[in-house]
Amino acid sequence: MQELVTEIAKALVDDPKAVIVEAVDREESTVLRLRVAPGDVGKVIGKQGRTARSMRTILGAVSMKHHHRYTLDILEEHLDKQIPGE
Secondary structure: OHHHHHHHHHHHHHOHHHHHHEEEEOOOOEEEEEEEEHHHHHHHEEEEEEHHHHHHHHHHHHHHHHHHHHEEEEOOOOOOOOOOOO
């Protein structure tokens, strides 16, 4: 799933080298954290969130097939910043 989200994001952005997808496993789910260059955040979110919603729909379909829940978080901070608590 991590590779799928990475490839989709790389196809959408201007700076594919800056795409980072981190998988965080929880008890019954996996959170995929997507980071892109600051100028590309809007491209992965899309107008009115449609692109992000589409990626989440794909993850939902795969979740049903694999019987494991996947969620997508699109992180908007700059790549050099750390998330508090990490």
